[in-house]
Amino acid sequence: MSWRQTKAAPFFVGYLNAVPKPLVVFLSVFAVCFIGGLGLAALALSSTQNDPGNGGFQWGNRFEQAGLLELRPYPVFRVPADGDTPARTYMLAGQGKRGAFDAAEANREKTVSLRGVPVNRGDLTMIQVGKVTAADGEMTGFTPSGPVPLGRWKLTGEICDGKCYAGAMRPGRGLAHKACADLCLTGGIPPVFVSSGPVEGRNFFLMADSEGNLLGDEIDPLLALYIEVEGDIERLDDLMVFKADLTTARILK
Amino acid sequence: MSVQFTPVIWNRNKILYDAVLLIAVALYLYVFIRVAPAFEDVTKPVDGAILRTRAFGSCAFLMLTVILCIGPLARRDRRFLPLLYNRRHFGVMTAGIAAVHANYVLGWYFNFSPTDKYVALLSSNTSYTQLLGFPFEAFGIAALLILFVLAATSHDFWLSFLGAPLWKALHMLIYAAYVFIVLHVALGALQGPGDPIFTAVVAASVVLVCGLHFATGRMEVGRDRGEETAKASLQDAGWVVAGEVGDIDNNCARVVTLEGGERVAIFKYDGKLSAVTNVCAHQNGPLGEGKVLWGCITCPWHGYQYNLADGRAPAPFTEKIPTYRLKLIGTTVLLDPNALPPGTHVDPIVIGADA
Numbered sequence: 001m002s003w004r005q006t007k008a009a010p011f012f013v014g015y016l017n018a019v020p021k022p023l024v025v026f027l028s029v030f031a032v033c034f035i036g037g038l039g040l041a042a043l044a045l046s047s048t049q050n051d052p053g054n055g056g057f058q059w060g061n062r063f064e065q066a067g068l069l070e071l072r073p074y075p076v077f078r079v080p081a082d083g084d085t086p087a088r089t090y091m092l093a094g095q096g097k098r099g100a101f102d103a104a105e106a107n108r109e110k111t112v113s114l115r116g117v118p119v120n121r122g123d124l125t126m127i128q129v130g131k132v133t134a135a136d137g138e139m140t141g142f143t144p145s146g147p148v149p150l151g152r153w154k155l156t157g158e159i160c161d162g163k164c165y166a167g168a169m170r171p172g173r174g175l176a177h178k179a180c181a182d183l184c185l186t187g188g189i190p191p192v193f194v195s196s197g198p199v200e201g202r203n204f205f206l207m208a209d210s211e212g213n214l215l216g217d218e219i220d221p222l223l224a225l226y227i228e229v230e231g232d233i234e235r236l237d238d239l240m241v242f243k244a245d246l247t248t249a250r251i252l253k
Numbered sequence: 254m255s256v257q258f259t260p261v262i263w264n265r266n267k268i269l270y271d272a273v274l275l276i277a278v279a280l281y282l283y284v285f286i287r288v289a290p291a292f293e294d295v296t297k298p299v300d301g302a303i304l305r306t307r308a309f310g311s312c313a314f315l316m317l318t319v320i321l322c323i324g325p326l327a328r329r330d331r332r333f334l335p336l337l338y339n340r341r342h343f344g345v346m347t348a349g350i351a352a353v354h355a356n357y358v359l360g361w362y363f364n365f366s367p368t369d370k371y372v373a374l375l376s377s378n379t380s381y382t383q384l385l386g387f388p389f390e391a392f393g394i395a396a397l398l399i400l401f402v403l404a405a406t407s408h409d410f411w412l413s414f415l416g417a418p419l420w421k422a423l424h425m426l427i428y429a430a431y432v433f434i435v436l437h438v439a440l441g442a443l444q445g446p447g448d449p450i451f452t453a454v455v456a457a458s459v460v461l462v463c464g465l466h467f468a469t470g471r472m473e474v475g476r477d478r479g480e481e482t483a484k485a486s487l488q489d490a491g492w493v494v495a496g497e498v499g500d501i502d503n504n505c506a507r508v509v510t511l512e513g514g515e516r517v518a519i520f521k522y523d524g525k526l527s528a529v530t531n532v533c534a535h536q537n538g539p540l541g542e543g544k545v546l547w548g549c550i551t552c553p554w555h556g557y558q559y560n561l562a563d564g565r566a567p568a569p570f571t572e573k574i575p576t577y578r579l580k581l582i583g584t585t586v587l588l589d590p591n592a593l594p595p596g597t598h599v600d601p602i603v604i605g606a607d608a
Contacts, residue, residue, distance in 0.1 A: 004542070005331065005553065007502040011544045013556040014338035017265040026332045031273045038281040038315065041454065045311055046289030046304070048450045054296040096365030169361075170300045175444040178386060179378040180362040186377070187366055221380050251385060 055121030055167020063090075063127050064115045066135040068144055072236060073214045074190035074206060075104030077114055077127060078144040087145065089239040091126045091190050091206055093119075093163045097180075099188015100129045111135045111142065119166040123238075124192065124204040126166040147234035147241065154230045155195045155242065156252065159207065159223050161185050162192035178224035185223070191215055193242050199233055205242035212243055219246065226252045260408070270339040274346055281312050302361040307442075309354035311454075314438065316347040317431055318458040325469035331542065334553050341407040344427070348404035351397055358390075389441035396433035399426050412536065421537055435459060477510040492580060492587040495519055498526065498604055499584060506550075508541035511590045517577050519586060520545055520561055525601035527561040528577035528588060534595075535572065563598040 005011065010020030019027070067079040075092040092100035113135045116127040161184035164172030171177065173194065185191055193205040209215050210231060222229075231244035261267070285308035290298055298304075320343050326333040363370040363377070378388040403424055405411075412420045438455055442448075493511070501507045501521040508531055510516050516531035518541030529550060531541045538554030545551070549558035549567060559566055559574055566572040573596035578589040581602050593599065 005502075005505050005544055007505055009331065011546070011551070011553070012335045012338070013546065013551060014266050014335070015262075015264050015556050019266065019335070023332060023335060027335055030333075030336075034319070035273065035277040035280060038277045038312075039284050041315060042281045042284035042308070042312075043289050043292070044450050045454065046285040046308070047292035048448065049293060049295070049299055049307070050446045050448060051295040052297065052299050056297055098367060167297075169303070170297060171303070171445075174446065175386060175389075176441050177362070179374070179388065179390060182377040183363065183366050183368065183373050186368070220378075221383060221386065223386070225386050251383075253385070 050171070052170035052172070053121055053167070055119065055124075055165070055170060055172070057128070057167065058118040058120055061118060062115070063118045064113065066111065066113045068109065068111055068142065069104045069107045069114075069132070070144070071101075071104055071108060072147075072206075072241065073208050073212060074188075075100040076206070076236070076239065078237065080142045080144075087237045089144075089237040091162055091192075091239065092116075092129050093126050093189050094129055094187075097163075097184045097187040097189060099190070101188050103129055103132045107132055119163060119168050121166045122204075123202065124162070124166050126162050126168075126190075128163070128168075145237065147236050150199065150233040150235055150240075152230060153199060153233050153242075154228060154248075155193060155199070155205070156197065156226070156228045157193055157195040157203075158226055159219055160192050160194055162190045162204075162206070164189075165192055165194060165204075173224065175224050181223055182220060185215075185219070191219065193229075193244065199240065200235070202240045205233065205240045208241060208243050210243050210245040212241075215244075215246075222246070222249050222251065228252055266335070267339050267342070271342055274343060278312060278316070278346065278350065281315075282308050285311070300361070302357055306354060306357040306361065309350050309357060310442075311451075313347055313351040313354055314434055314455075314458065316343065316350060317427075317434060318462060320344060320347060321427070321431055321462045322465055325465040328469045329465075329472060331553065337554050338556075344400075345404045345407055348397075348400035351400055355393065355397055358393075384440070385444065387440050389437050389439075392433040392437035392440070396430040396437060399430040399433070403427060403430075409535075417534060417537060431462065476508075477514070491589065491591075493590055495528075495579075495586040495588040497584050498581065498586055501526075501586075504545040506541040506543070507586075508539070509588060515590075515592070516541065517588060517590075518543075518550070519579065519588065520550060521604070522548075522561060524604050525561075526579050526581065526586065526604065527599065527601045528579050529559065529561075529564045530575045530577075530592060532574070533557050534566075534574050540574070562601055563596055565596045 010023050012019060012023055065079050067077050070076050070078055077090045077092055079088045081087040094100045113133050114129060116130045119126045119128060158173060160173045161181040164177065164180060164184060191207040193207050195203045207215060228250045229244050230248040231242050234241045286304055320340060323333060323336045323340055327337050359370050359374060363373040366373055374390060380386045381388060403426065406423060443452060443455060495509045496507055501519065504522050506518040506520045508516050508518050517528050518531045519526060519528045522545045529540060531539055533540050533552040535555055535557045538552040540550055540552055543551045543553045550561060551558050557572065564574040564576040575592040575595050576597050576599045577592060578599055579602045580587040
């Protein structure tokens with residue numbers, strides 16, 4: 001049917017309840033197609049979403065261990081070896097988009113008992129700190145190992161906030177998550193470099209600047225983008241630390 | 254048509270229109286949030302809040318796509334005209350769905366922080382100088398503000414208060430809102446890991462909206478060219494030839510385009526001819542595509558009516574439109590291209606009276 005109104009063409013007036021029959025048929029077909037089309041679009045869009053990964057809070061596996069709190073430069077928790085279990089170093093975060101600096105600074109280099117909830121994705125584990133209390137005396141004599149330098153590397157990948165990427169949000173990476181990551185890092189959550197290639201089998205790196213200090217606003221333009229950056233890598237027990245030289249950073253896409 | 258402002262003057266057609274809309278939106282959200290996740294191939298499900306954010310956001314985008322397609326579709330095929338009738342309800346519902354999307358974003362991505370969530374929304378990503386990583390949220394905010402303004406001024410009270418030209422210009426901002434939303438999606442969700450279905454849906458929306466508007470624009474230009482009688486044939490001391498009386502259907506109109514682009518609708522009814530502007534005083538609807546019902550010109554968009562002889566809406570309504578003088582020589586209709594002030598009485602031309 002054309003745009004032109006002719007004597008024979010049906011004419012619709014909205015406030016008249018009687019709709020011409022040919023229009024009733026046409027509009028009914030349109031309504032069914034509209035409703036069905038939206039339903040199919042929802043099915044197609046929702047069922048094909050990308051896999052956000054297997055990260056998440058381990059609510060059924062609460063963390064409670066004794067160890068030492070350190071700032072390297074972000075708060076970490078050093079746990080001594082126990083039998084066959086080697087010594088471990090955990091990254092720490094506070095509740096929500098907050099870091100664990102207060103607890104770490106108040107108990108710096110002290111042996112404490114730390115309770116919290118692990119957020120885990122593969123070999124990346126972040127502990128959301130619940131309670132920190134003075135440990136019993138059996139920890140005396142525990143001296144954590146120093147960092148082991150692994151040389152200078154050029155890594156490609158993405159700077160994420162360690163908590164969301166570990167599974168506090170699914171998905172917790174990518175440009176759609178950039179503002180959230182920025183907010184998390186501002187709040188004190190440790191930044192993590194997610195590398196596309198492994199170093200000694202590890203793809204996740206706690207980040208620091210090239211001098212080993214806290215990163216500031218200089219990472220904002222690089223956050224959540226696919227970048228290439230050089231820096232020195234150290235191993236702290238099972239945790240990799242990437243001292244990124246941001247002057248070498250290049251956005252790839 | 255109404256002589257007093259009430260929130261909504263419900264009738265069966267509006268109720269049916271809204272019912273179809275509500276069913277479609279409810280189905281979309283239900284399938285997206287409840288049904289489709291069962292078919293996902295994921296190690297762990299997407300967060301509920303993010304799933305709902307995506308559901309409401311994509312729903313608003315698709316609704317806006319359909320809204321923008323209704324106009325050109327109705328220009329091409331008059332069977333789509335009934336979709337125009339209650340389109341403002343469609344728009345208001347879209348603004349509501351978009352607001353829920355924004356609320357989920359605020360309550361999830363910008364929450365759980367020492368920073369106020371509204372401050373965080375505006376301050377957490379300030380990379381305005383780079384394309385990749387641009388704060389795409391800004392485009393979403395701009396689009397939402399436009400949708401709010403349009404929803405808030407959608408009532409006929411605002412149409413009357415602002416006047417049709419200003420109101421119409423204000424509501425053309427819907428196109429700016431669409432552009433902002435496309436940018437919001439293109440610089441945000443589409444920058445994630447490859448999602449061919451979502452990318453295809455967004456691309457199809459843009460192609461459909463742009464393609465329909467372009468094709469319809471070309472059609473309108475062609476129509477204007479086709480009405481060349483009025484443009485080309487200046488005759489009889491300033492009168493223009495407006496076609497043959499036999500070419501006009503009874504109770505319908507022929508639309509002629511004058512030199513300056515102004516369109517005039519010449520109606521034939523009860524053995525007479527009358528001419529008025531083609532532009533309805535309500536929302537600039539095309540009166541020449543309307544029909545004579547109960548002795549009145551009836552607009553095809555919202556049914557606004559005008560007397561044929563003087564262009565005045567029948568009492569108690571007060572709308573007025575410009576009228577034109579006509580002359581009949583044999584079977585040829587001549588039109589005086591000078592519009593008379595709105596509501597000016599012009600005696601209808603009686604067909605066959607000059608023989």
